Structure formats: C-alpha cells, structure tokens
Amino acid sequence: MPGDSPTVRLAAPERRKLILEAARRVFIQSGLGGSRVREISAEAGINEALLYRHFSSKEEMFEAAIAEPLEEGVKQLIKLAADAEMYVGTGEPHRDWIAGIVTTLLEVMVDLAPLFGVVLFADPERGMAFYNGHMVPAMDAMTDAINATDELWEHSDFDARLITVSVLGTCLVLALDHRFGGSLLQDRDVTMKAFTDNLFDGLAPRGL
Numbered sequence: 001m002p003g004d005s006p007t008v009r010l011a012a013p014e015r016r017k018l019i020l021e022a023a024r025r026v027f028i029q030s031g032l033g034g035s036r037v038r039e040i041s042a043e044a045g046i047n048e049a050l051l052y053r054h055f056s057s058k059e060e061m062f063e064a065a066i067a068e069p070l071e072e073g074v075k076q077l078i079k080l081a082a083d084a085e086m087y088v089g090t091g092e093p094h095r096d097w098i099a100g101i102v103t104t105l106l107e108v109m110v111d112l113a114p115l116f117g118v119v120l121f122a123d124p125e126r127g128m129a130f131y132n133g134h135m136v137p138a139m140d141a142m143t144d145a146i147n148a149t150d151e152l153w154e155h156s157d158f159d160a161r162l163i164t165v166s167v168l169g170t171c172l173v174l175a176l177d178h179r180f181g182g183s184l185l186q187d188r189d190v191t192m193k194a195f196t197d198n199l200f201d202g203l204a205p206r207g208l
Contacts, residue, residue, distance in 0.1 A: 028114050035058065106188075109171040113175040
C-alpha cells in the first residue's frame with residue numbers, strides 16, 4: 001500500500017514529503033491535466049482532507065513536486081558553468097576535469113529526466129515558459145564558460161553553443177536510455193570516459 005500506515009502519525013514535514021513523492025509519481029505517469037487529487041491521496045495512503053491541510057490545490061502540488069525540483073536541477077547546470085570560471089587562467093584544460101564536469105552533468109540529467117517530459121511537453125505554454133526562462137539561461141551560462149577558456153588552449157575552430165547543445169543533448173539521451181532500461185550506462189565510468197574522449201579529441205589541434 002503506497003504511503004504510510006493509517007496508524008502512524010507523521011510530523012508535518014514528513015507528511016508533506018510523503019505527499020510530494022506520491023504526487024511526483026502520479027504527475028510523471030499522468031501529467032498535470034490527467035492527474036486527480038484523489039489519485040495522489042490514494043498513492044500517498046491518506047485521505048483527501050488530510051492532503052488539503054498541506055496543499056490547497058493540485059497546481060500547488062505540481063509546483064512543489066515537479067516544477068521546483070526541475071528549477072533546482074537547472075540551477076545546478078548553471079552552477080557547473082559558473083564553477084568553470086575558477087579554471088580560467090590555470091593553463092590547459094585537463095581531460096579529467098572535463099570528464100568530471102560531464103559526469104556531474106549526466107548525474108543531474110538522470111535526476112531530471114522524468115521531470116522534463118511533464119513540464120516541457122505535457123503543457124506547451126508552461127513548457128515554453130520553462131524552456132525560455134530556465135533552460136536557455138543555463139545554456140547561455142555554459143556557452144559563456146566555454147568561450148571564457150577559448151584562448152587558454154590550442155584547438156580547432158568550434159562553435160561553443162553547438163558544443164553546449166551536444167553535451168546537454170547527449171547527457172539527456174543517456175539519462176532517458178537509463179530511465180527506460182537501456183544499457184548505455186551499464187558501465188557509467190566507461191561510457192563517460194568514451195564520450196569525454198570523443199568530445200576532447202574532436203577538438204584536438206589541426207594536424208595531430
């Protein structure tokens with residue numbers, strides 16, 4: 001039975017967390033429009049009256065269960081780009097450093113993959129607002145971080161925006177493959193090393 005036993009009394013924060021976990025499962029399965037409060041309360045193992053003590057509406061639950069975690073995840077992407085500035089001026093980029101950035105990005109994408117579909121595709125208006133308000137700034141920050149190191153190492157010409165899209169897109173597809181039972185991340189370390197090697201060597205100086 002989803003949720004906690006009716007005989008167990010939970011503190012308000014724990015109860016709220018339980019409701020949000022149940023709501024997230026229901027929203028991921030049915031989307032905002034296809035979900036019902038009674039489905040969420042049943043998934044959480046509580047009655048609707050108790051659920052409404054914590055959330056005033058289905059939309060409020062959606063914001064807390066889906067939109068806010070997704071926004072936090074995108075903030076992590078922006079922080080990855082901001083942290084790259086610390087590397088500027090320290091010499092040639094190290095392959096291990098790049099591999100660490102890409103691996104962290106993948107971990108964020110694995111967490112976000114179930115949420116993207118709910119926000120970006122289930123509701124076109126909400127999806128457009130989220131993409132333009134959150135994803136585009138994240139891509140801008142990552143592109144700026146790449147451009148900031150451009151003169152610090154020898155490389156062939158490349159488009160920083162396309163590199164950003166390539167890395168984000170690859171990590172997202174790997175995350176989706178993992179979510180749906182694929183084998184691309186069966187050995188995550190090997191896969192990410194191969195991807196990093198391909199990315200890094202693809203930017204090698206001409207003539208090498």
